[in-house]
Amino acid sequence: MSVIITDNLTKRFPRVTALDRLTVDVQPGVVGLVGANGAGKSTLIKILLGLAPATEGTARVLGLDVATEGGAIRERVGYMPEHDCLPPDVSATEFVVHMARMSGLPASAARERTADTLRHVGLYEERYRPIGGYSTGMKQRVKLAQALVHDPQLVLLDEPTNGLDPVGRDDMLGLIRRVHAEFGISVLVTSHLLGELERTCDHVVVIDGGRLLRSSSTADFTQVTQLLAVEVTDKQSDPTLDTDKALLEALAAAGLTAKADGGRVLLVEIKGEETYDLVRDAVADLGVGLVRMEQRRHHISEVFSYDQAEEETAHV
Numbered sequence: 104m105s106v107i108i109t110d111n112l113t114k115r116f117p118r119v120t121a122l123d124r125l126t127v128d129v130q131p132g133v134v135g136l137v138g139a140n141g142a143g144k145s146t147l148i149k150i151l152l153g154l155a156p157a158t159e160g161t162a163r164v165l166g167l168d169v170a171t172e173g174g175a176i177r178e179r180v181g182y183m184p185e186h187d188c189l190p191p192d193v194s195a196t197e198f199v200v201h202m203a204r205m206s207g208l209p210a211s212a213a214r215e216r217t218a219d220t221l222r223h224v225g226l227y228e229e230r231y232r233p234i235g236g237y238s239t240g241m242k243q244r245v246k247l248a249q250a251l252v253h254d255p256q257l258v259l260l261d262e263p264t265n266g267l268d269p270v271g272r273d274d275m276l277g278l279i280r281r282v283h284a285e286f287g288i289s290v291l292v293t294s295h296l297l298g299e300l301e302r303t304c305d306h307v308v309v310i311d312g313g314r315l316l317r318s319s320s321t322a323d324f325t326q327v328t329q330l331l332a333v334e335v336t337d338k339q340s341d342p343t344l345d346t347d348k349a350l351l352e353a354l355a356a357a358g359l360t361a362k363a364d365g366g367r368v369l370l371v372e373i374k375g376e377e378t379y380d381l382v383r384d385a386v387a388d389l390g391v392g393l394v395r396m397e398q399r400r401h402h403i404s405e406v407f408s409y410d411q412a413e414e415e416t417a418h419v
């Protein structure tokens with residue numbers, strides 16, 4: 104069953120169309136919602152939670168209509184907002200217990216669930232200290248814990264890695280994967296950083312200016328291309344030689360189509376198994392070392408320059 108379905112969902116503000124006829128179908132799993140700042144990610148989340156009305160179109164979350172069943176949706180869905188929204192003068196335990204009680208859990212269950220959830224997100228003794236003294240990483244964990252404490256079927260995480268250093272980002276992304284793997288909770292996670300979603304998500308939805316740019320599995324995004332990336336060393340015995348240019352000429356003479364790809368990398372069109380041998384021989388004949396030779400994978404970021412990239416590939 105789809106966890107989120109939108110049909111021509113549109114949100115217009117007086118000066119800007121934040122969502123423009125967005126039609127997507129999100130299946131269970133860890134799904135990334137990618138878009139630059141202002142693409143419409145937070146607006147979509149607020150509509151999905153039933154907190155803001157759409158101007159046109161419809162959306163269903165866990166089968167429930169966002170226009171009429173917002174309360175039922177919020178019972179089943181956890182939400183981690185983007186911005187700092189935590190009270191500084193209470194502890195993580197007090198805050199998360201409060202949020203659990205707000206979700207309707209009885210006092211003892213709320214305390215138990217809070218202890219479990221805070222432990223799960225990696226907050227231990229510090230959970231009794233006021234949140235105001237926490238690092239950004241600890242605050243993000245508290246925000247995640249309050250989204251999970253009422254045992255939702257789906258969590259909507261708005262930029263959970265915002266403000267974190269690379270190690271903090273990796274920890275948070277690992278935590279997000281475990282939320283799904285260990286508890287079976289589906290996750291919709293937004294980010295403006297494509298690379299991190301590529302590693303974390305099963306499926307990625309890309310929006311730009313409120314419009315759907317692409318929705319496909321991460322594997323489809325990163326499938327292999329028919330291009331071979333080749334990098335070679337300079338020729339020690341002849342430092343004046345332009346190695347890349349010489350190799351391009353040698354490859355052309357061998358009947359291969361190649362072009363420079365910035366830095367020291369050449370992209371060679373793969374025509375068949377023999378391409379690998381021809382490249383190896385051309386490199387050996389030139390008397391330089393082969394640093395690497397690997398089949399190129401697509402990168403999710405290419406989706407933003409997709410037409411251009413396709414055109415370039417066609418002209419290799």
Ligand SMILES: Nc1ncnc2c1ncn2[C@@H]1O[C@H](COP(=O)(O)OP(=O)(O)OP(=O)(O)O)[C@@H](O)[C@H]1O
Nearest residue numbers: 116119120121138139140141142143144145146147
């Ligand atoms: N309440 C509002 N009133 C007017 N315009 C708004 C409102 N909320 C959002 N917008 C506009 O709608 C567009 C989409 O904003 P939104 O916050 O959904 O983007 P986003 O992808 O979440 O980006 P960010 O991560 O920067 O928040 C932006 O141009 C924003 O200025």
